[in-house]
Amino acid sequence: MAAPKKGRRSPGGQGRPGRVLAFILIAMVALTGGMFASGHTTPRLGIDLAGGTSFTLEAKNQPGKPNAITTTNMNTAVGIIERRVNGLGVSESEVQTQGKKHIIVNIPKGMNAKQAREQVGTTAQLAFRPVLMAAPSGKLPEPTPSASTGGKDKGDKDKKDKPSGTPSASSGSTPSATPSGKHTQGRAVTEALKAPQAPKPTPTPTPSGSSSGDLQKQFATLDCSTPAARSDAAKAADRAKATDNVVVCDKDGQEKMLLGPVGVEGVDVTEAKAALDTQRATGWQVQLKFNGSGAKKFADITGKLAAKAPPQNRFAIVMDGESVSAPQLSAAIPGGSAEISGNFTQSSAQDLANILSYGALPLSFDIVNETTVSAALGGEQLRAGLIAGAIGLALVIIYLVAYYRGLALVALASLACSAVLTYTIMVLLGPAIGFALNLPAVCGAIVAIGITADSFIVYFERIRDEIRDGRTLRPAVERAWPRARRTILVSDFVSFLAAAVLFIVTVGKVQGFAFTLGLTTLLDVVVVFLFTKPLMTILARRKFFASGHPWSGLDPKRLGVKPPLRSSRRRPSASADPKEA
Structure with missing residues (x-):
């Protein structure tokens, strides 16, 4: 009795796609609930979007060390100050040299600027x-x-004063x-x-x-x-x-x-x-x-x-x-x-x-300037970026609907799932690790739309190739998955590797782009495996898609399948479709 059940398991390793789909939906609900429970419903913004505080530190020679201001000591001081600021939980801060004896420290709005100033100035x-x-x-x-x-x-x-013999909490x-x-x-x-x-x-x-x-x-x-x-x-x-x-x-x-x-x-x-x-x-x-x-x-x-x-x-x-x-x-x-x-x-x-940990700097510094950075310019750039992203997303949707028709619903649902996961994780990473969203990070999220859509297209084209070879939809969905899965993993691995290298070798705002690109690449794998594939398996059992409706995106005529192959389902013959056997 166990043999037939085992035989119904799909080649893709998802014998019960409904359970897999329920799992990722529960994860989405849990992340959304955690976002509201934490009291944070919007991502933390970087200094270019939310404004913040900028300090200018001037190096000075120490007594008895008239030639201490060197490039090496300045770079060492930048590293120590950056770790000191990040030790406060401040992310997306910028610490960089300016000229031979100045260091610029930018701290995003929403952080404890007074506390950061004390530790930055304590040099x-x-x-x-x-x-x-x-x-x-x-x-x-x-x-x-x-x-x-x-x-x-x-x-x-x-x-x-202390009858109990223990120190007071004063x-x-x-x-x-x-x-x-x-x-x-x-x-x-x-x-x-x-x-x-x-x-x-x-x-x-x-x-x-x-x-x-x-x-x-x-x-x-x-x-x-x-x-x-x-x-x-x-x-x-x-x-x-x-x-x-x-x-x-x-x-x-x-x-x-x-x-x-x-x-x-x-x-x-x-x-x-x-x-x-x-x-x-x-x-x-x-x-x-x-x-x-x-x-x-x-x-x-x-x-x-x-x-x-x-x-x-x-x-x-x-x-x-x-x-x-x-x-x-x-x-x-x-x-x-x-x-x-x-x-x-x-x-x-x-x-x-x-x-x-970070108190002993090779140089002494004075805070010679402290200014508040406005987010007005960053807000205008963000609006321009979001408009560009919306136009690009609209063009992607138009292309999907015109070319894939009914399959476009799968792609759009997968994009919506990816968007929910990306947004909730970004919000939760703010209080967790101090992640702040800046303009390059927004750019990385927009680029990820193309990466995610590309994964769906790879899978859809594999399915259509299997139908062109004469298979019905259900076996085509399962046989196309191993080949599409391998292509998707290789493509996402290359994107993630590029994001990881970029994150390691760069500093400041560029790291925000690399972090967002790497995060969305990982989420693309999660969505394709746990949402797109099981959703396609379920839809392949529906008559609208399985019968090759003209608006399903899987119409055999539009795919160039010869008519005898469509009638092979009514008169099964071993010689008519050897691949199916």
């Missing part, structure tokens, strides 16, 4: 410095003999740094220092150009709550040498710190990423790795700091003269791997990971 050196003193923002009273950061009052304050909470695979939450030092009090003097190396007393006075009088004071402190710290002590503010202006000489340079960080700790359920953390020399220096400095009392058991990660994080240590961290954990959100953990 000075990254360094790890030990914390010598720490206090909340604001001026401190004059030191008194009884003032101390580690006495009984401090312990009472800790008990009053901006003053201090993350902790631990070896990879171990975790120590640690207490929030800055919570204990929120009440104004004099810092405990700590013997520190005297920096060149100023005295220890001057730095302590600067530390006591610094008020990080004002942007002007933070800017002045950052510029002074940025001008300091690696062997100098510096006074800095944290990036939120909530804490000020007196820091020692640089312990580890930012260039020693080889990898940094944000990760969710699912094993110990400690939330988001930043995992970082150092190179060989950096691992040794990091192990030495963490071993020394871990043996000290708060706040000197902390190290600050300094960027552009500001502390972006200042975790505390509980033990030495050997091996070149560490975790920074604490009250991180996903966004703050990713921001810190980006800074650690």
Whole structure:
């Protein structure tokens, strides 16, 4: 009994075309539902269509390096800035050199321009410095003999503010740094220092150009709550040498710190990423790795700091003269791997990971110009492109209807299926990977109409060739499929290969064209295999097509079939149609 069922299976491998057709229709409904559920019903647009922000960065020589502005360093800086911007989830951004000392950064509208500006403009050196003193923002009273950061009052304050013994989720909470695979939450030092009090003097190396007393006075009088004071402190710290002590503010202006000489340079960080700790359920953390020399220096400095009392058991990660994080240590961290954990959100953990990964540029830059890009010109070009695409699509439809007649319905339904899949996937890729639609991408989608229509034509012509050889429609549909399938796959493979090469070797807007072309080429294969072929198999069983109606596009007379072959269905004969046997 099983043999006849097996014999009805089509040569194309689709014994139940209705199920295959139902599968792709369900996929289309699911993608459309996901689009509406995500709240995104239109694709994200690139800077040429939606407008955006453009930054102009000017390179400047670093102290002691008068000839640092070279083509190599500028290209390296472009790569780092591009990765830094893309680390924010910004796609279709443009980062390119202009002249010998300028870099242009274009960021599409809809992205967090302020956040991008901070990270794009944050192009000075990254360094790890030990914390010598720490206090909340604001001026401190004059030191008194009884003032101390580690006495009984401090312990009472800790008990009053944090009865549970865990860090508060406020901006003053201090993350902790631990070896990879171990975790120590640690207490929030800055919570204990929120009440104004004099810092405990700590013997520190005297920096060149100023005295220890001057730095302590600067530390006591610094008020990080004002942007002007933070800017002045950052510029002074940025001008300091690696062997100098510096006074800095944290990036939120909530804490000020007196820091020692640089312990580890930012260039020693080889990898940094944000990760969710699912094993110990400690939330988001930043995992970082150092190179060989950096691992040794990091192990030495963490071993020394871990043996000290708060706040000197902390190290600050300094960027552009500001502390972006200042975790505390509980033990030495050997091996070149560490975790920074604490009250991180996903966004703050990713921001810190980006800074650690891409912070150390070979040059320093100033933002000399910031402008808003209008989308008016891009909108006019888009309208012109859509009009051209509509005219081309109309011509394709007219040709299909005039030449293929009833088969044109199959082609148009397949084009509609491809359009739905392409549109929904583009919309969903916006929030997923940051894909943004620009003018070249629209051009790629229009070109894809011809590629998709070409696949249908190849299949239809194979079917018509089989009918010319004397076969009826149902066997013609199945026998034509293997040959058409091979031609379609080869053609689409060539198109996809060209799109992949173009995507790899180009940058900026041209990548949008290549990405769209590659995506629509893959969808062409999906539509032809899962929609066009099963739809033709179903329609071949309908009398309108199977009988060769003049408007079906499969009329034997129009195809040049001899009349005796049409009557062969009524009087089957083995000798009349040997191929059918």
